[in-house]
Structure formats: structure tokens, C-alpha cells
Amino acid sequence: MKNKIQLITYIDRIGCKNINEFHDLINTDLKGLFGGVHILPFFYPYDGEDTGFDPINHKEIDSRLGTWEDINLLSKDIDIMADLIVNHISAKSYEFKNFIEKGKKSKYSDLFLTYDSVFPKGASKKELSIIYRPRPGNPFTRFNFKDGTKKKIWTTFTSNQIDINVNSKPGIRYLEKIIDIFHQSGIKIIRLDAVGYSIKKRKTNCFMINETYDFIEQLTEKAKKKSIKVLVEVHSHYKTQIKIAKKVDYIYDFALPVLVLDTIFNKNSENLKKWLQISPRNIFTVLDTHDGIGIMDVSSEEDMPGLIDDQKLDEIINKIHKNTNNQSIKATGDSAQNLDLYQINCTYFDALARDETAYLIARAIQFFIPGIPQIYYVGFLAGTNDMSLLKSTNVGRDINRHYYSKSEIKKCLKKPFIKNLIKLMKDRNSHKAFEGQFNLIPSSSNIFNVRWVNNNHVAELFINLDKLKMRVKFSK
Template identity: 30%
Template sequence: MDKIIQIIERIYSDGFNDALRGKLISRILEGKRNIISARKQGWDESDVVLITYADQFSAANEKTLSTFRRFYNNYLASAFPIVHFLPFYPWTSDDGFSVKDYYQVAPDYGDWRDISAIKKSTRLMFDFVCNHMSAESEWFKGFIDQRPEYQNFFITVDPGVDLSAVTRPRALPLLTPFTFADGETKSVWTTFSADQVDLNFANPNVLLAMVDVLIHYLEQGADYVRLDAVGFMWKTPGTSCIHLENTHLLVKLFRAIADIVAPGTKIITETNVPHKDNVSYLGNGGDEAHMVYQFPLPPLVLHAIRTQSVSTLKRWASVLPPKGDGRTTWFNFLASHDGIGLNPLRGIIDEQEILTLVDTLENEGAKVNWKNNPDGTRSPYELNVTYMDALTPPVCNDDERLARFTLAHALLLTFPGVPAVYIQSVLGSRNDYLGVERLGYNRAINRQKYSESEIEALMAQPENLRARTLEALTQLITVRQRHPAFHPDSEFSINEKCHGVLEIIRGNAQEEKITALFNFTDRPQSLSLGQGQYQELIRGEFINGNAITLGPWQSLWLN
């Protein structure tokens, strides 16, 4: 508790009085008393996360969480012991990330009893949308109505203030005009959209309110807590308003509170930014995030497969800070509900290579979202495309499509850290152009929803790409979960064995060592590991190390 008070004093100085301090401490102790079940301490090779929406599957006359629970238990439970539900609270836009009420489950999805029922067979990851909330929320309505309890809950700015230095993640206005109860129109800070109004953490009462939300999620069973868009939490005009010192202190505060209320809870920061800024959220290794999203991995794997060259991927991965002390690790993924972020590539490959990749995929049907730069120009911010379609030109057949996809996910599962797989990848989804047309935004291309009967009928066809994809991923994950060399903290080295072939070694000779080989080319590759016999874990075959041949897009895990 002393650590929490020290952080508070650094953020607010004398602005956090004894009454506020008493409320904070009281709520933390109440949350600690309310939590009965213990969290898993640390992580291991069995931990694989499924990223999904709460309304991903539907059935007639049934709440979607009930439908999801049945589908999960029938098809996904053996491979995915952790489920990350994207925001399942009442919302008004951005597929859940514009939250109306932090304390409720969206009625169409179910209620907290449904979350509790799912919790019986899996661990859960909740989204804490801490930077902003819906313009239709009661909090913001109270602010517009000028009710005293919501005074300064959000941020108003004189339009004449110079905000040109502020980092812009979207090509949308930073400020949105709203008319208040007294008839005055004021400009309100809206980083992401007019319906997503930024909370004012400079107001200590906002901090108390958001700490209450965090503890509520812990009480409802969150094992992992994802801090969404966390880099933008603190605003100081005249600065970039991203990654500011007080933002880092707020993350440290959330971590310290979770450590008291529910020890073992994992705090994960979502910051789709260049690598050096992203890893800064690990703090000193024990006082900030437990995990950070490995944002460069999706575009770098895509770049390697599209160029049939592993040099850039290898160069980046070989200088990753080692994680082996059990205090922090990477949260690895290839696809998510958002697009494939391009900002994390900046500083790793040059801008022209990024633009070439964007042009190639856009010509093949991918969508592109753009961001505004301080100098008035704009740059591509993300590619909107399913990972299946990103990896493979449309002219290829499903056998090659699945081979490239399986290679990418074998690499994901080999990397140090905790892997996460998005539901559209699990289901082998292709670009949903009808969804883009119907909903009117690019990200809908990778957010298709399904009726339970529809998806089960497809999974019942062994030759269908969706069924083959689920089978291939389940097999890879099952093998990973049996081998301690894949522990997130085990030793890691990476080499370019020959052009287009990547070698990753996990573990050590004293315990278990696995040599993983990945052929990122469309031609067979022959090589030698030296004298000796290896067991290939994915297929269960035995291979002579003196003469190994990898087929096009093939991966091997050799023990």
C-alpha cells in the first residue's frame, strides 16, 4: 500500500487529499476481501490465448455468451485455456471499444452469470478501456449536463490552443464540439472518434472511478487485464500526449493495485507504436506491465513471407531484450480485431518497403487505414485484411494458403512469450467484403460473425479450409503444450540457416532443447544440422540431421 501512495503522490502531488486517499485504500481492501479464487502464478508452455468477441457465434433465442460457451467446449477448449473477450459491455461504436457502462454485460450477450459459467472451464482476459468511453455514457451525459459529480471528468480545450504536436492515431479531428446544459459549445478531446471521449485522469475523482472499474473486473474473474490504448491516458498540451511519465505511473498504479487485490493477475498494455516505446511499458521488469503486445511480429512475419526473406525478421528478433526471470514476457500475436499495424515497422524497415507492402496488399483487396502526421502529410497506419488473405496472393490454391498460414503460426508458437490467436485465424476466415459494405468501415473485413449452425456445418467438412485450419492449429498447439522448451521464459536463439530458412532454438541441452526450422520460400530447401537423429514433433517422424529437406513453406520442430 505504501507503493500505491507513493505513486499517487508522484502523479497528483498535493491534489490527492486524505478523503480521496481513504476512499482508494478502502476500495482496494474491499476488493481483496471479495476475491476468493486464486490466480495462476506466472505462465508456462500450456498458456495459449484465444481472442474473440462475446457475440462471435449466435443461435436462435439464446444469449451469445451461452452459444460461445457451447462452441468453445466442443471445438476450442483443448487448445485454448485462456479466452480474451473483447469488450463485452454495453457500447455504441467501434465494435465494443466505445463503452457506455463499464459495469454491465451487453444484454444481447448475457450477464455476469454467463461470464461466471465460462470461467468454470477457462481463464479469462478482460478489456479495460481506460482511455475513453462512449459519448452516450451516463458519465459523459452527466458531464454535458454539468452535474457536479462529473465536473472535469472529460477534457475541454480552447480550439486556439496549439495541439499540433499531439500524436494522431487516426485521420480524424482531435477535438469534437459538444453543447453543454448552459448552452455553451465547447471542444472536447476525442483521440479516436467523436463517440470516444477521453477521460481526464488529471482529475483524481476520475482515477478513483477507474480504479473501481478495474477492481470490479478482478472481482468478476479477470485473470488477465488488457489496458486498451493506454499510451494516450495523460494529456499535456504542447507535448505528444503519448507515453508521458504520468501515463507510465498510472500503469504502475494499476499493476500495484492488482498485485494486492488479486495476486497473479497479468496486466497487459496495448500500445500499437514503434518497438522502443512499446517495451518501455515493462518498466523495470517488476513494477509496470507483465506483458506487452509484440506489435512488430505480425507485419514482420507478413513481410518475411511476402518477400521470401527472413533477414529483417531475424535481425529484429535477435536483439529482443531477453525475458527469462518470470517477471515479464511478450504477448505474441499475428492477427487481432484491428488491422495489421504498420507503425511498429517504422525504424525496422524503411518507409518505401512499407509502402510497397501496402500497395501489394491493397491491389489484392486489402483495405488501408491512414493517420495524419504533424507536418500535414498522412501515412498508412494499418492494413485491414484477414491474416489468411494477407499471407497469400488470391491466385494461390488452398493448399498453399494453408501451408503459409501454418508456417506463420508455427513461428508464433515457437517465439518466447505467451501466444494469442484471433478467432478469425482459428476459423480460417477470408476477407469479409460484405461486412465492410454493410457496416461501412474497413476493420469489418476481419470481424465476421457466424451463426452456430453455419460454422458447425463448415467444420463438419474435412476438406473445407476452415476445418483444415482449425485442425492444423490445434495440432500445433497441442504439441507445444507438451514440451517445456516452449515455456515463455526458456532460452531462445535465432539464426538465418540459409537464405529464406530461419532456425530458432528453444530450451537447453540440460532440460529440453528444440530446434525449429522454417522455410519461408516457395521451393524445397536442403540443409544439415550435423550428425545425429531428431524426432520431428509435429508429425512424429524421425529425421537424420545430416540431410534435412524442408518443403515449400514447411516448418519442423526437432527434438
Template identity: 30%
Template structure:
């Protein structure tokens, strides 16, 4: 409707005025707003959806699986087709959403150095394979928004000085004061590049094959809105904004989390939600916890933020047998208001990030954690600190191997400890994300590290489908055991209203060897106590400490055992988790 169009146009113009307040534009803001709305096909003569603020477009049944398009391969067909077959066979009634990591043509970083945003990597399949997956699963697409490949047509045009992309990239001078710039890598920030217009120094936050965009050019925003519209047409229901914290650069600043970055996200949110209010934006901001929380905005930026502090804190908890740091962090986390939620994960295609643990774990704790992971076969990735020192940035290891033991060394509790970690994560406030290699209990892939020379390859195994099926069908394999127990946990979780991502959550005080929290459904009918023994010794729970209401009937949803609140104590085996509920959906 025209009235809605005018209102939206005014809102988009307001975003643009805030973004480009200090930039001399080559066109009026109103004209740019019209171009953006036209790109998103938000026309005056069409009905424009009015999104409802603070609406939750998710519930307890949502589980996102994180996977590469070729994590499972059959030599006789395209990997995206094989992935679909795998999901239909082994993830029935568990997974309903899938994050397919970048499936576009790329030159490095396993997909995050995109050559062409508009096509599917031929080695994986084609758009029809993606849209087929979208028929059964809500798909998360990566929007690699900070940088693209140095082999892209856009960057080639930058070198030539003509054509689309010729003015898309951020440059600086080696003489500029870049001392405050926050770096996630130790490679030189500026890439010396010979162009038809002379030598230029291109900004490269991550690597010299990943050249950063210049969002002060509004044509870059227009190009990305075209990409977003294409992805919506191809079935995207969730957008993951990769490395978005680095999007806006101002020489002389930290060039991270700048106000303009937040405003660009708000602009994207406004345009996307007027196309389809049910599409979710998740920001991938691997930064300290306090900074990460700012990406919720006032429920007008990201719908969800990655809970990056959870993986290092939970792994630390389980290898030390002490939950004090995890508990303190959880108590400090603000409840996500309606219309926003956390995206919980404990393993992904990347490693276990340590920056989000800064201020939560002290240097000695981080050092012990790093040393323990190295003993378990893990690799360490480093970054440069503000003083030029190298600091551990990320632990590269599969979660299954990260939990093979404690600080005392490997032990016999690997599978139980691994399942305990997921039982804690699956019950927490937020939407759970499960990495395919966690679902499969995959171990460190040293051969791939040797082949690629990249530490992160340790956690990016490509399974041959026939080999994997044989292991999953063997009741004695770690892969069968893990998939069976993980699937059981997920199915139970999906049936509990108290596990709605926005259901009430309180942290329980049960000492440092037991980690627990209480969840209550939005209608207040279901109470659920999640309690985990995070040690390799049996622990007792004093039932009066968790205050089970005597008039209710209580049951552990995992073991199916009834819990008598008057019985005094509940004994928990090493790494056992109980989900004690006053309702039994079964």
C-alpha cells in the same frame, strides 16, 4: 495485516505523489491512497497479499484465444453461451485462456466506445455467462481506459455540468498549440460540445464518439479502480489496458507515453497485485517497438506487452520470401526478465498495424507490403503524419487472405503459408494469442465492410454456428484444414518445456530463405530448434549449421520423423516448419 497495510499505503501514496506532482489536488495524497485501497477492499483488518517480484504466472500451456462475444452465433441462445459451447466442442485441450473483446454496452468501434463499464451488453448475455466462462478459462477483460462513449451517462453529466462524470473529460482550446500531438486517426482532435456551462472543446484521440478522460482528476482514477475491482469479482485474470499510451495529456507535448501514464500503470499494478498476484496486466500500445518496450518498466508496470512489430514483419517475410528484417528485429529484442513476457500475436480484431514497423521496414518495403495486401483484397486505414500528410496506419485484412500468395500474386500455398506463420509465432518467446478467425481460417468479409462502412469489419465476421459446424465437419473445407492443423500445432506446443514464455531464445543464422531460432527449457534439459522455410521453393538445412549434439536423440515434433545429425542435410518443403527436439514428451 496492519504492517502490510501501512507499507502498501506508503507505496500507493508514493505513486500518487509522482502522478500528481504538477496537479493541485482537492485532498491530501494520503487520503486519496486510503480511498483507493478501500475501493480495492484492501482493509487494515484483512490480510493483504504480498506479491513476489519477478514471478512468472504463466507457462508453456497458456494459449489465449481472442474473440468477440458474438463471433459465433446461434439464434436460439445468447452469444456468450454459444461461445462457451463452441470452445468446449472445438477447442478442448488447446485453448485455456480467452480474451473476450469488450462485451459492454457501446455506441461505436465494435465495443471500444463503452457506454456502461459495469454491465454486460444484453445482446451478448449477462454476467452469469461471463462467470460461467471463467470457471473453465482464464479470462482477459478489456479496460478501455483512455476514453468512453459520448453517449455514456458520465458524458451526459459533463454536458449538464452536474453528477458523476461531470468533471471526467479532458478539454482544450482550439487556440492551443496541438501541433506535437501524436494522432492515430485523421479526424479532428477536438470536439466542439455545447454544455450548460457554455461551449467546450473535448479531446478525442480516436473519434468524436470516443471522448477522452482527464486523469488529472483523481476521481477518474477512483472510478477505474472500482471498475477493476468489479471485473476481478466477475472472474478477470488478465487486464488488457486499451490505448493506454494516450492516457495522460499535457498541452504542448506529444501526449503519448508521458511519465504520468507509466506511473498510473504502476499504481494499477501495485493495487491489483495486492488483491491477487496472479492477475496479469497487458498493455495495448500500438506504437514503435522501442517505445513499446518501455511499458515493462522495471518489471513493475505491464506483465506483458503486445509484440506489435511481429504481425507486419512476419507477413512481410512470408510474402517476400525474405526474413532479413524479421531476423534483425528478433536479434534486437531483449529477453523478457522473469516476471515479464511478450504477448505474441499475428492477427487480432484490428488490422496489421504499420506504426510498429517504423524503423524496422523502410518506406519502400512498407509500400510494397501495402500494395500486395490491396491486391489480396485488403483495405488501408490512414493517419495524419507530423507534417499533415496521410500515412498508412493499418492494413485491414484477414490473416488467411493476407497470406494467400506472395508479392508475385496468389498461389497454391495459402494454407501451408498460413500454418507456417503460426508455427513460427507459437514457438517464440512469449505467450501466444490466436484470433478466433485464424483458428477457423476465415476469409475477408466484404459484406460486413459494406454494411458498416468500416475497414476493420473485414476481419470481424460473425459466424452462424450451424453453418460453421458444417464447414468444420467437411474435410475438404479450408476451415476444417486450418482448425485441424492449428489444433495439432497448439497441442504439441503446450507439451514442450522449451516453449515456456521465458525460456532461452537465440536467433539462428541460416540465410534469408530460412528463418530459425533455438529455445532451451528453464531447467536446460530440452533443446528445441524451430526452423521454417519461408519460401515457395524447397530449401535445404545444413545440419552442421544448427549443431545438433550427436549424443542426443533428435526428432521433429510435427512430422514425428527422427533427425540424424550426421546425415548432412534436411530438406524442407515450401513453407514447412520443423520443431527439432532432443526430448519427446509423447
């Protein structure tokens, strides 16, 4: 993977109708800005109930967007990351419909995870209560089969997202086939979506248990044989992230978004500095994604302290709500159809009260710390909360999933503020210092100072948090 900034985007929300139009955008208006792109689900259908994360056919590109050949052609010009949706498949898929029609006689019967397969003798209320899921209630949906029987099926996220039995022979073949297609189509890296929920075992919380680590390791080895890197997507306590990082190619730095807000809001860099002293280096850094701003990634868990004191974290959350004029409240928790109750939904620019100076400082911190930076398309254009889209869909995350037109994009790219961001991005992508050694310079809490050194090549970031001013130096 190139050590350059990557774009996270949907094809249809960045002014493009299909993959070919996006390819043109990468080679024109966005030329030279990104070393890679994470294309959010483009499978059939890309506009399902969960914006493509509920595929009817994971092995097929939605024909409205293009073909696998189009993806292959794009991969010649830019590294592509694609989602491997590990945990589930759509209830509208051929495989699940066949299971509903034929029951145990279906060749896909073992592909899906039933209540009985984990709890053959039933489960106590206590066993069910400890199962972790990102929304209230039990993770089961009762389905009516054609023969008149009813059966509980695991549905960790929604009743339209049917959990896969990833350890069954059909489950193994299903995931291996997708990896094969990715390999043939030039995909360089896969993001393991919702993998933390993929292994279920009685008397556990069914989230990131020991067997899950084994499964991730096995899946990573299969991808490596196809020359595909693996990025694991898990929101969890920071110690869990450190543990996962030892077994895979890359993980996300989901702690960073809130740590940067903490640094800027409180004019204190101590929590961020402490994290940088222990954080994994095989990491993708983000401030924003298609999901919300993660809270559990920095909070405490049972008797384990978090990266930020819980009381201070509450203050940060309230500050975000205040900065967004409470728009984030309307999109977060049970205020809208949210799957993830541990995230705050709003744009990162709005979280910083649309303060251009603070926003550039936040991006500079992201670009200067270890890891491969990813920038979400809304964040790249410093987008604001889309309250109209939120109102029309009542889906909390849609507040940060604006549909840009080509003219909107061109207008944004002309803004002096965005031009400054682009200059910073180009320097991050091209300067040789970032291939060298990272140094966290000792400083007082109101200062954040880091330096990269690669022989005679030096890049340095110095931020005075009291004055909210930064100085960026690049050797020639």
C-alpha cells in the same frame, strides 16, 4: 498466466448468442485448444458505434450476453482477459449526460477532460498541430450544455468517445471500480486499451509522454494488488515498446505480423532475426487482432530507423494489396470509416493470398518465438475478407470481423488445413520444451531456425524460405 495459446474473440461473432453458449463452445468444439481467451468488449452496449469500445456503462455486462456471474463461471475453466477502456467513455453514458445537464455542478464534471483543463489560456496552432491522434483533425468536439454554454471536450477517437481525466478523483475512482469488478469476476488479466492517449499535457504530442509511463505504472500496481496482470495495448515505434515492457507485466508484439510477412514475401529472415535478438520476452505475440495489421510498429519515426526499411515496407504493403485483389485498399485509410490510418485492414490469410502452406508457416513462427501466442477467431478459422459486411457498414475493420454461425465453425474445423493448424496448436500448448530456453540458431537469410530446450525436452522449427517448406520436431 498459462503459457498456452489464447483466443481473441467477440462473443456474438463466433456462433454464440451469449456467454453461456460461448462457455459450451470452449468445453466442446474448442476443448483443449486455448489456455486463455481475450473476450472483446462485452460491456453495455457491446454493439455500439465502435463495437463495444465506446461503453455507456463499463461496469455492466450487456444483458443480451449475460452477467458477471456467467463470466465468473467461465473463468473457472479458462483464463479470461478483459479490456479496461482507459481513455474514454460514451457520450451517451449517464455520467456525461449528467455533466451536459448540470455543468460544473455535476459530480461528474471533473471526470471528463475539457480543452480548458489542458489549455486554460488557449492553445496556439503549433501546439494543436503536434497533438498525435490516429485520425485527421483536432481531438476536440464542441458540446452544447443545458445552460446554453458551449464547451470543447477532448474526443481523441470519435465524438461519441469522451476522454476521461484519468488523474482526477472521479477518473481515478472510475477506473478503480472497474478493476474491482474484474477482480470479483475472476478476470486474470486486463488489456489497457488506448492507454497511450490517456495523459494530455500542453507542448507535447499527448501520446506516450513521460507522464503516461508513470500512469501505466501506477495502474499496473493497482491491478497487481487485485492479483490481475496487465497487458498494454500501444501501437508505436519498436523502441517505445521496449521501454514500456520494462514497466508492465506484458506488451504486444505488434511488430511481428509485418515481420512475418516480410520474411515470407522476401524469403529473407534477417529483419525478423534482428528483432528476436532485442525484443522483450514479457510479450503477447499476434499476427491478427480485431484491428488492422499495424505498420507504424515496424516503420521509422522521425530520425529513428524502423525494423524494416521504409521502401521495403512500401513494397510489403503493395504486396498485401495485390494478394487481396485490392480488397484491403477498399478497407484501409480514408477509403472507409477508419480510426487508425496506420493499419491495413484485411484478414491475415488473405494477406498471404490464401496460401495454406504460407499461412501454416506464419503460425508456426508465431508459436515458436518467445511470448504467449494469441490467435484471433477469424485467423484461427483462416477466414477470408468479409466484403459483404464491409459494404453494409462501411467500417474498414469489419472486413476482418465476420459473424460465424455454428455450422460455419464446424465446417471450418473439419478442413484438413485447419486440422494441421490445430495439431500444431496442441503441440505448442502441451510440450514441455516451451517452458525452457529459447535458441535462435545462426543461419543464412533464407533459413529460419529456432529451438526450445528444457532438459531432455526439445522443440525445433526449421524453415527453408526459398522452398517455403518447414520441418517441425518435437522430442517424445
